[in-house]
Amino acid sequence: MKFFHHIILALILSAMVNHSAEAAVNKKFPTDGPVLDKKVKFWELIFNEYSTSQLVVHDLQSPDLIVAVLDNSKVKNQSAAVRIAPFSKLLKDFAVNGRIAQNMSPAHKKLWKTYSKDSAAKSRLLSGRVELRTQLGLSDTFHEAALRAQLYLPRMEKIFKEHGLPTELTRLPFVESMFNVKAVSKVGASGLWQLMPAAARDHIVVTRHKDERNSPIRATYAAAKIMKANYARLKNWPLAVTAYNHGANGIKRGVDKLGTDKLSDLILSYRSPSFGFASQNFYASFVAAQRSYDKWQNKRLASAAH
Numbered sequence: 001m002k003f004f005h006h007i008i009l010a011l012i013l014s015a016m017v018n019h020s021a022e023a024a025v026n027k028k029f030p031t032d033g034p035v036l037d038k039k040v041k042f043w044e045l046i047f048n049e050y051s052t053s054q055l056v057v058h059d060l061q062s063p064d065l066i067v068a069v070l071d072n073s074k075v076k077n078q079s080a081a082v083r084i085a086p087f088s089k090l091l092k093d094f095a096v097n098g099r100i101a102q103n104m105s106p107a108h109k110k111l112w113k114t115y116s117k118d119s120a121a122k123s124r125l126l127s128g129r130v131e132l133r134t135q136l137g138l139s140d141t142f143h144e145a146a147l148r149a150q151l152y153l154p155r156m157e158k159i160f161k162e163h164g165l166p167t168e169l170t171r172l173p174f175v176e177s178m179f180n181v182k183a184v185s186k187v188g189a190s191g192l193w194q195l196m197p198a199a200a201r202d203h204i205v206v207t208r209h210k211d212e213r214n215s216p217i218r219a220t221y222a223a224a225k226i227m228k229a230n231y232a233r234l235k236n237w238p239l240a241v242t243a244y245n246h247g248a249n250g251i252k253r254g255v256d257k258l259g260t261d262k263l264s265d266l267i268l269s270y271r272s273p274s275f276g277f278a279s280q281n282f283y284a285s286f287v288a289a290q291r292s293y294d295k296w297q298n299k300r301l302a303s304a305a306h
Helices: 002-028 034-048 080-103 106-115 119-126 139-149 153-162 167-176 216-234 237-246 248-258 263-269 277-305
Strands: 054-059 066-071 132-136
Touching (some): 034 139, 054 080, 080 106, 080 132, 167 216, 167 237, 237 248, 237 263, 248 263, 263 277
Antiparallel strands (some): 054 066
């Protein structure tokens, strides 16, 4: 009986430690308010619930408003415009006919049900201001990335600790590259951390003959220095993390223009051609990746214990 008491006590203590650690993480990387909460919720679904066989059609401004989930094998060769066309027709019907459009078909009724949950979203629907976007599910890709990450995270966490940075930031490569060391973007970013040549050259070697962006360890040193500089300039992690994608100068311009240090305010009110969906969702996708990896790791450890 004493043995079982010890087990129960150990489980209680473990739960308390996990809760305390989670609270500390949430304080460093807050998502206070509906703007960020909804975005994080969306990306958690993308990382955990929807696979690459599924294409999620969602609202551009409020991605948690999911309009449909398509079979990717049937639409992957279609353009985005063709994929969205049937839903664009539904949106037009609401813009023209108002709320009575919900009675036009089951598809109209389903769309109305999705948007009527949120008064602001409903207003956009009825005034013809809804834009849709498609996002490929990533749950299978995320699982594979989590396995690959085991090769790199211990050393990466050590490097970030050496720079006085939260180790949770080492989950950013899930967003940037899914821990694919050979990842290269259309605009020239490369490696696990998807560093651009100009940003990387201040910290590591980037030449035609040698490119340390493709070295997981060397690139991590560069990423840590960039992130540390971002935080020193912007003073909080939501802004500093967003600056990793958007650039510290751009974020600082938004902060100065609006007179705020809240990322949610920038998302709602800052208008810049380069501050689009990717930048507005970068921090939320990072938080979702960090939470998803923690859940994946806990589930893996629990499975191994049994």
